[in-house]
Amino acid sequence: MSSMSSVYRLKCAVQHYEWGKIGIESKVAQFIKGVDNFQIEDNKPYAELWMGTHPNGPSILSNQSATSLKEIIKSNPEYLTQGIAKLYNDDLPFLFKVLSVQKALSIQAHPNKKLGKELFEKFPKIYKDPNHKPEMAVAITNFEALCGFRPLEEIISFLSEYPEFRELVGNEVSSRFIQIVSGKEDSKDSEVIELNKVALRELFTNVMTADTNFVISKVKKLISRLSSNKNIPLVGSTQELLIRLNNQFPGDVGIFCVLILNYIKLEPGQAIFLGANEPHAYLSGDCVECMAASDNVVRAGLTPKFKDVSVLVNMLTYKYGSAKSQILKPTPYNNSKNSLLYDPPIEEFSVILTRLNPQNNKREVFEGIAGPSILIVTEGKGSLLIDNKSKNLEPGSIFFIGSKTSFVIEAAEGCQQLISYCAFSSLK
Numbered sequence: 001m002s003s004m005s006s007v008y009r010l011k012c013a014v015q016h017y018e019w020g021k022i023g024i025e026s027k028v029a030q031f032i033k034g035v036d037n038f039q040i041e042d043n044k045p046y047a048e049l050w051m052g053t054h055p056n057g058p059s060i061l062s063n064q065s066a067t068s069l070k071e072i073i074k075s076n077p078e079y080l081t082q083g084i085a086k087l088y089n090d091d092l093p094f095l096f097k098v099l100s101v102q103k104a105l106s107i108q109a110h111p112n113k114k115l116g117k118e119l120f121e122k123f124p125k126i127y128k129d130p131n132h133k134p135e136m137a138v139a140i141t142n143f144e145a146l147c148g149f150r151p152l153e154e155i156i157s158f159l160s161e162y163p164e165f166r167e168l169v170g171n172e173v174s175s176r177f178i179q180i181v182s183g184k185e186d187s188k189d190s191e192v193i194e195l196n197k198v199a200l201r202e203l204f205t206n207v208m209t210a211d212t213n214f215v216i217s218k219v220k221k222l223i224s225r226l227s228s229n230k231n232i233p234l235v236g237s238t239q240e241l242l243i244r245l246n247n248q249f250p251g252d253v254g255i256f257c258v259l260i261l262n263y264i265k266l267e268p269g270q271a272i273f274l275g276a277n278e279p280h281a282y283l284s285g286d287c288v289e290c291m292a293a294s295d296n297v298v299r300a301g302l303t304p305k306f307k308d309v310s311v312l313v314n315m316l317t318y319k320y321g322s323a324k325s326q327i328l329k330p331t332p333y334n335n336s337k338n339s340l341l342y343d344p345p346i347e348e349f350s351v352i353l354t355r356l357n358p359q360n361n362k363r364e365v366f367e368g369i370a371g372p373s374i375l376i377v378t379e380g381k382g383s384l385l386i387d388n389k390s391k392n393l394e395p396g397s398i399f400f401i402g403s404k405t406s407f408v409i410e411a412a413e414g415c416q417q418l419i420s421y422c423a424f425s426s427l428k
Helices: 027-036 069-075 082-087 113-122 152-161 163-169 171-181 190-208 212-227 238-248 253-259 309-315
Strands: 007-011 013-015 048-051 064-068 094-101 107-109 135-139 143-149 261-266 271-274 280-292 298-301 339-342 350-356 363-366 373-379 382-386 389-393 398-401 407-411 418-424
Touching: 007 069, 027 048, 027 094, 027 373, 064 069, 094 373, 107 309, 135 143, 135 350, 143 271, 152 163, 152 171, 152 190, 163 171, 163 190, 163 212, 163 253, 171 190, 190 253, 190 309, 212 238, 212 253, 238 253, 253 261, 253 298, 261 271, 261 280, 280 418, 298 309, 350 363, 350 407, 407 418
Parallel strands: none
Antiparallel strands: 007 398, 013 048, 048 094, 094 280, 107 280, 107 298, 135 271, 135 280, 143 261, 143 280, 339 350, 350 418, 363 407, 373 398, 373 418, 382 389, 382 407
8 A cells, every 4th residue: 555545634632731831832732833723822731732543632634624533544444454453453552642741740650451451440430441551752852751760879878868858768668778778789680689679669668658747747848958058959950850849749749759760851852661560750841752542540649630659659660770771772764864763662652753854864765664653743844745746744744644655754945854753553
């Protein structure tokens, strides 16, 4: 299949969660305004742009608003390939998003398939499907997140540097943690690693299950001490993060997660993959995010929503390591100089980032991907070429492209750089 009939321009759903960037500051707002001349409200948050078939925000055809992408796929299962159609019930295996984050999202983790099924069966009003939800974020702008447990020596250092943290953990648990892991933080011995994980789990559980009033008193004491320092802390420093998160969620236990989880600052084009049962929280910036088509989230801090602390502390893997180890390294896509492939260790999705400029690398040829894909342009102008037919590209242009459809992306003359992201699925 290689015709324009398997390519559809999409109009996609916007979510106005309160943590989103406000008005035209949001990339989500910029993208919907750029293409549809959408009227942006100055005081409204534009948090997420959903590209896909999820029932809570389904994409529709831009020139046929009564027709959804899901209907098109259902009528044309060959757009998915036979294997994907069978495995995912004639639906897309992934949901593609743009996120514009002004305020921290909750401390959370996503269940694996086994736990997802159990939670769905026991609590269907909270966990609305039986699926797992691995996800990957690729930064569009500078992007901040908490992700995975810090190296153990950093946590030991913080227990000394922040007395309020040690008081919250408790002297007995703090001393036991230090005694067990000291000198063995980087051990490669599997038995030692397991003992370290048990100690880390006890420390984290004590923090997350502490009495609410006790937490509030420790946060208050911590922030009061840090705020009395006349030197303004650097943005992204531990002190600044603690103060910033308290301003957003006063007295919340999630503030202490800054001292337990890695702080990561991604530059545009850098990515993190968040596998099942790994703790994380997005803090600020814009990204494209791809995930399995699920809503399953277990939250435990920095949120007014339902917190399922006992499930969270029991589900985590307690892997620990450097912030750097959390970053997913891309590889050249089909040996291209223009495109990078972000290929996480799951079957539902991968993402291709393509950067073109009219001077040197004007065009990129995609020889029919064996599976469905969704393409979004985030910067610049150009053309999408299929069978010698052309469609205009500009920031916010979004297309669904059926399986095995060959296409070309070309940068327009005069545009500095054309940047696009293509999420796709192909059975590996």
